[in-house]
Amino acid sequence: MSIWINEKTKVLIQGITGSQGTFHGTRMVEYGTDIVGGVTPGKGGQSVEFPGRTVPVFDTMTEAVSTTGAVASVIYVPARFAAPAIVEAADTFHELNGDGLIVCITEGIPTLDMVKVVSHLEKRPGVRLIGPNCPGIISPGDEGGCKIGIMPGYIHAKGRIGIISKSGTLTYEAVSQTMSIGEGQTTCVGIGGDPVNGTGFIECLEAFQKDPETKAVVMIGEIGGTAEEEAAEWSKDNFSKPIVGFVAGATAPPGKRMGHAGAIISGGKGTAQEKFAAFEDAGIHIARDPSKIGEALASALVEAGLRES
Amino acid sequence: MNIHEYQAKAMFRESGVPVQQGIHCTTVDQALSAYDSLGSDVVAVKSQIHAGGRGKGDLFCPNSGDLVMQGGVKVAFSREEVEEFASNILDHRLVTKQTGPSGKMVSNLYVEAGCDIAHEYYLALLVDRENDSILIMGSTEGGVDIEEVAETSPDAIHKAWFNPSNGLSEEVADSLGTSLGLSGNSHGSFVEMIGNLASVFVEKDCSMVEINPLVRTGEGSMVALDAKVSFDENASFRHPWWADLRDISEESDVEVRAHEHGLSYVDLEGNIGCLVNGAGLAMATMDVIKLYGGEPANFLDIGGGADSESITAAFGIILEDSSLEGILVNIFGGIIRCDMVARSIIEASEETGLQVPLVVRFSGTNHEEGRKVLEDSDLDVITVSTLGDAGEAIVNAIGGDST
Numbered sequence: 001m002s003i004w005i006n007e008k009t010k011v012l013i014q015g016i017t018g019s020q021g022t023f024h025g026t027r028m029v030e031y032g033t034d035i036v037g038g039v040t041p042g043k044g045g046q047s048v049e050f051p052g053r054t055v056p057v058f059d060t061m062t063e064a065v066s067t068t069g070a071v072a073s074v075i076y077v078p079a080r081f082a083a084p085a086i087v088e089a090a091d092t093f094h095e096l097n098g099d100g101l102i103v104c105i106t107e108g109i110p111t112l113d114m115v116k117v118v119s120h121l122e123k124r125p126g127v128r129l130i131g132p133n134c135p136g137i138i139s140p141g142d143e144g145g146c147k148i149g150i151m152p153g154y155i156h157a158k159g160r161i162g163i164i165s166k167s168g169t170l171t172y173e174a175v176s177q178t179m180s181i182g183e184g185q186t187t188c189v190g191i192g193g194d195p196v197n198g199t200g201f202i203e204c205l206e207a208f209q210k211d212p213e214t215k216a217v218v219m220i221g222e223i224g225g226t227a228e229e230e231a232a233e234w235s236k237d238n239f240s241k242p243i244v245g246f247v248a249g250a251t252a253p254p255g256k257r258m259g260h261a262g263a264i265i266s267g268g269k270g271t272a273q274e275k276f277a278a279f280e281d282a283g284i285h286i287a288r289d290p291s292k293i294g295e296a297l298a299s300a301l302v303e304a305g306l307r308e309s
Numbered sequence: 310m311n312i313h314e315y316q317a318k319a320m321f322r323e324s325g326v327p328v329q330q331g332i333h334c335t336t337v338d339q340a341l342s343a344y345d346s347l348g349s350d351v352v353a354v355k356s357q358i359h360a361g362g363r364g365k366g367d368l369f370c371p372n373s374g375d376l377v378m379q380g381g382v383k384v385a386f387s388r389e390e391v392e393e394f395a396s397n398i399l400d401h402r403l404v405t406k407q408t409g410p411s412g413k414m415v416s417n418l419y420v421e422a423g424c425d426i427a428h429e430y431y432l433a434l435l436v437d438r439e440n441d442s443i444l445i446m447g448s449t450e451g452g453v454d455i456e457e458v459a460e461t462s463p464d465a466i467h468k469a470w471f472n473p474s475n476g477l478s479e480e481v482a483d484s485l486g487t488s489l490g491l492s493g494n495s496h497g498s499f500v501e502m503i504g505n506l507a508s509v510f511v512e513k514d515c516s517m518v519e520i521n522p523l524v525r526t527g528e529g530s531m532v533a534l535d536a537k538v539s540f541d542e543n544a545s546f547r548h549p550w551w552a553d554l555r556d557i558s559e560e561s562d563v564e565v566r567a568h569e570h571g572l573s574y575v576d577l578e579g580n581i582g583c584l585v586n587g588a589g590l591a592m593a594t595m596d597v598i599k600l601y602g603g604e605p606a607n608f609l610d611i612g613g614g615a616d617s618e619s620i621t622a623a624f625g626i627i628l629e630d631s632s633l634e635g636i637l638v639n640i641f642g643g644i645i646r647c648d649m650v651a652r653s654i655i656e657a658s659e660e661t662g663l664q665v666p667l668v669v670r671f672s673g674t675n676h677e678e679g680r681k682v683l684e685d686s687d688l689d690v691i692t693v694s695t696l697g698d699a700g701e702a703i704v705n706a707i708g709g710d711s712t
Contacts, residue, residue, distance in 0.1 A: 080546050110514055110544035111436050116474045118441040135643075150613075152643040152674055167589020168613075169641040172673060173696065176641075193588060195438040222589050225438045248592035251577075251599045252608070259573040259588025259610040261543065262438065267456055272596070289600055290593045291697035 002139035002187040003162070003207040003214070004101055004128065005072065005146045012070040013038035014085045015077035016048055016057055020105075024076060024150050026050055031153035032144020036068040061092035065100075072101040074136065074148045082106040082132060083113035087120055090127045099126030103148045104198070107133040111261070114196040121198065129198025133260065134190035135168040149190065151175075159184020161297065162208040164201055165220035166193050166227075166260070170248060170290065174218050177293035183301075186214045193222065193260025201231035205239050215306050216242040218293060219284070221275055223249030224262045228275040232282035242300035245279040246287045247272040310540045311359040312554045315419040317536035320513065325505040327498070327532045331421035333357075340395035343420040344388055351423030354394040356381035356403050358413040359559040361537065366405035368397055371414065377401050381415070384423065391420065413559070424532060429522035430489060431455055432503075432533075434510045436517075442470045443510060445477075445503065447489050451522035477507035494529040502531050514544035563626055570622040571612050579604025580634040581703055582627035582665075584620070586611050586645055594639045597700035603707070606630050613644055617653040624657035628665075635666040635707040637699055640673070647671040647679025655686050666706035667691070670699035 011028070015021040016038020029035050029050040037055045038048060044059030058064035061073070073089045075082060086104055093100025109132050121129055130137055136149010140158040147153045151172060161178045163185055165171035171190050178185060189204050191197060201219060208214045217239075221228035228247060235243060250272035252258045254265040265271050279286055287296040301307035315333040322328050332343035344352055356363050363381035370377050378397040385391045395418055404412035429451030437444035448466045450458045458465055467488040471477040479500065486499040510518055519537040526532055545551055557565060567574035573588065577595070581603045585591035588610045595605035607630065611623055627636060640650050654669065668691045671679045680692050691706060693699045 079543060108543045110547075111516060111541045112443075112473050112511060112514055112544070115436065115441055115443070115472065119472050119474055150644065155673060165589070167587060169585075169587030169643065169673075170589035170593055172641045172643060173590060173593070176672060195436060196441050220589070222592060227439075230439075246593070248589045248596060251595040251605055252592055253575070253577065256575050256608075258575060258592050258608050263588060263592070289597055289697045289700070291597070291695040 003189075003204070003211050004187065005137055005139050005148060007032060007141045007144070007146050008034065009072050009146050010034050010036045010068060010070040011148055012036060012061070012064050012068065012073040014061070014073055014075045014089060016040055017043050017046070018076060020076040022048060027153065028147050029053060031147040032141060033146050033148060036070050037064050039064050061088045062096070065092050065096050071097060072103070072148060075102065075104040075106055077106060079106055079108035079110070082109045083117050086117050086129060090121055090124045090129070093127050094124040100128070102127065102129045102198070103136050104129065104131035105134065105136060105150055106131075109133070109194070111194070111196055114194060118196060118198070130189060131192040131198060133194045133197070134192030135171055137187060137189045139187045140185055151188070151190070155179070156188065157184035159186065160213055160215040161185050162204070162211070162214040162217040163188040163220070164204040164217065165190055166222045166262070167220060167248065170220055173290050174220050174246070174293055177291070178218065178297060181294040181298045183297065186211060193262050195225065195262035201227055202234050205231060205235060209239050209241065214241065216244070216297065216301055216304070218297060219243055219245045221245065221247040222260065222263050223247070223252050223258065223272050224260075224264050224270040226270065229278040232278040232284060235284070236282050242304045243284045244287060244293055244296045244300055245284040246290050246293060247275040247279070310542050310545070310551060310555060311559065312538050312540070313357045313359065313417060313556065314355065314536050315357055315417065316554050317538040318533070320509065320538070321533055321536060324509045326502055326509065327530060328536070329422045329424050329532060329534070331419050334395070334418045334420055335399070335416060337392060337395045337399060340391055340418055340420050341388065344385070344391045347420065347422045349422035350386065352385050352391060353421045353423065354383045354385050354391055354398065355419040355421060356398045356415045357417035357419055358403055358408070358415055359556070360405050360407035360413060362405035362407050363403065366403050366408070368401040368403050368415070369412065371400070371402050381405065416558070424524060424534060425527040426524045427527050428525045430525070431458070431521045432523045433517070433519040434506065434515070437470065440470060442472050443507070445469045445471070445485060445507070447485055449489055451524070455521065471507060473511040476511065477504055479504070491525070495525050495531060498529065498531040514541045514548060515539065516541040563629065567609070567623075567626050570619045571614060572619060572623050572626070573608070573610040573612065574626060575608040576630070577605050577607050579606045580632050581707065582606045582609075582630065582633050582636040583639065584609050584611060584623050584627060584636065585639045586613070586615065586641065590639065590641060594637060594696065597696050598637065598703065601700040601704045603700070603704040606633055615645060617649070617656060620650060620653035621657040621660055624661050624663070628661050628663070633665060635668070635703050637703040638667070638669045639696060639699055640671050642671065642674030642676060642679070646675040647673065648675045648682050651679040651682035654683065655688055658688055666703065668693060668699050668703040668706060670694065670696060
């Protein structure tokens with residue numbers, strides 16, 4: 001089991017003929033993702049060769065979804081076209097399927113575009129957006145699995161740990177930490193490092209709570225905003241599985257943006273110290289060194305009677 | 310991206326947000342002609358730098374280091390005073406609580422007609438990330454630090470939200486004006502102004518607009534007496550005109566150069582340079598250095614598209630730091646291959662004549678090959694497997710716990 005995606009999920013690529021779309025499309029197909037086609041306006045009728053399969057290109061999402069029966073889409077289009085691409089995907093899934101999953105990898109989308117997108121998505125309650133500015137989502141299977149994004153597939157293995165993270169490479173670090181203690185993953189969700197985005201920590205925790213295969217969660221936050229604090233507070237009454245938490249940016253100076261658009265301590269708010277404190281207050285197991293996430297996870301599993309010490 | 314007050318006010322004026330008449334100057338002579346043409350007995354002579362706290366800042370002579378004048382914003386009651394203040398401001402170093410001790414050289418001045426102030430308010434618009442909307446924050450206590458007001462009298466702060474798709478409704482504007490205790494003409498003036506300001510915020514892709522103080526004049530109209538505006542750089546593709554407003558001298562030279570190489574760099578106080586792929590991992594690397602008793606010299610994310618050239622540039626930028634004592638490279642290969650990074654590190658070390666200890670931690674794509682490339686080279690490098698080991702190794706390599 002996994003959350004939101006599995007090996008049967010039919011996926012489209014928006015921006016499939018671009019260099020990013022083709023490059024990552026190939027890697028997704030190699031991993032086992034069921035890529036069924038893609039969209040590039042003006043290139044409808046063409047096709048794209050991936051290892052072992054040739055998929056059609058459509059001009060619009062409506063044609064793509066109605067022809068292929070896709071239920072998910074991954075967006076690799078440049079930042080200036082990304083917000084309209086999300087809206088097009090959301091409207092299409094809403095109208096044709098009633099629900100759908102959109103994963104937006106694109107970095108650098110204007111913040112107000114995202115504010116507008118998020119309020120548009122409120123009118124499309126069945127549609128879930130992951131990202132933008134994220135590595136995507138992956139659910140390892142028995143062989144291969146479903147990978148929708150840019151993460152290196154081979155570092156993952158099927159297992160019982162859920163991972164939620166604002167970061168890219170730091171998520172890979174968390175994955176390799178679970179592997180270092182012989183644990184695999186159900187699903188890893190990169191929610192992205194932008195200040196305004198789609199799916200948040202709490203929605204991921206809700207889904208992991210419901211997923212019987214997920215036995216524990218690793219949650220990776222970073223400075224900026226209060227999403228970690230809210231998730232920690234929420235988890236007190238609503239999440240029964242062990243959580244291991246790390247927050248990046250304890251040494252970041254205030255008022256400086258640390259790479260991610262959302263990673264900024266402003267007006268003294270959004271510090272790693274506050275977030276770690278909120279984690280501790282909620283009984284979340286803390287790793288202050290990301291290379292100790294594995295250790296913290298192992299002891300959390302032992303404590304919960306899920307692992308022999 | 311931040312802009313100067315005079316630039317923000319020009320934008321306000323065009324957009325129907327009331328401001329006083331004012332003229333941008335770069336010389337004392339210009340300041341004097343500005344005074345003559347404004348025809349106002351009282352004018353404000355205002356230093357133009359991007360940092361806040363100008364009014365309470367101090368001006369120093371850049372050569373002697375002597376204090377020249379207290380206060381970077383002065384009210385002049387005569388032509389002579391304009392001359393005196395302008396001379397004391399231009400080409401001097403303004404130190405405010407936001408500039409840091411080295412301050413900022415002032416090369417721009419704004420001379421603005423005086424204003425009959427009945428009351429000072431605070432007004433700000435910003436993106437509210439928790440509510441996915443735009444937040445308007447108004448306070449009846451203007452001209453003071455808003456964070457202090459939030460601490461001491463939170464009841465004085467009033468908030469309202471709007472969505473950029475719909476714009477600010479008149480009802481919301483109306484009720485915010487009432488909350489701020491405005492009535493009659495002042496209320497009408499406020500509602501019109503905040504409506505225009507909301508449009509400016511959305512149309513120009515602002516990330517923050519702060520007016521402190523916003524004043525009610527003796528006649529009851531509302532005027533933006535200060536203006537601080539930041540734009541969302543992600544939206545620069547639809548605002549080519551921003552290029553003309555950009556004042557590169559206000560930005561950190563090294564950060565600008567790093568940006569040109571596709572690197573995301575922030576200078577810090579410590580002595581251990583970091584080179585990392587990914588923003589979250591770069592922050593985590595700094596944190597681990599600190600955890601093992603060291604101090605990071607920088608944040609540096611080489612990004613997903615890094616190549617040999619940008620890695621060499623990154624080494625060059627790290628080595629510019631005179632307090633640098635060691636470098637930690639932490640790469641989790643995904644799209645980036647560790648063997649490529651290894652070869653780039655060797656090239657960069659030769660090119661830059663690297664003399665400080667170097668610790669490299671590779672994980673992910675081709676990490677074994679990368680490690681082998683380094684170990685087979687002549688480079689004096691410590692290779693480790695985990696981030697924790699990396700933090701410990703670099704702190705030991707530069708002579709142990711620095712705390």
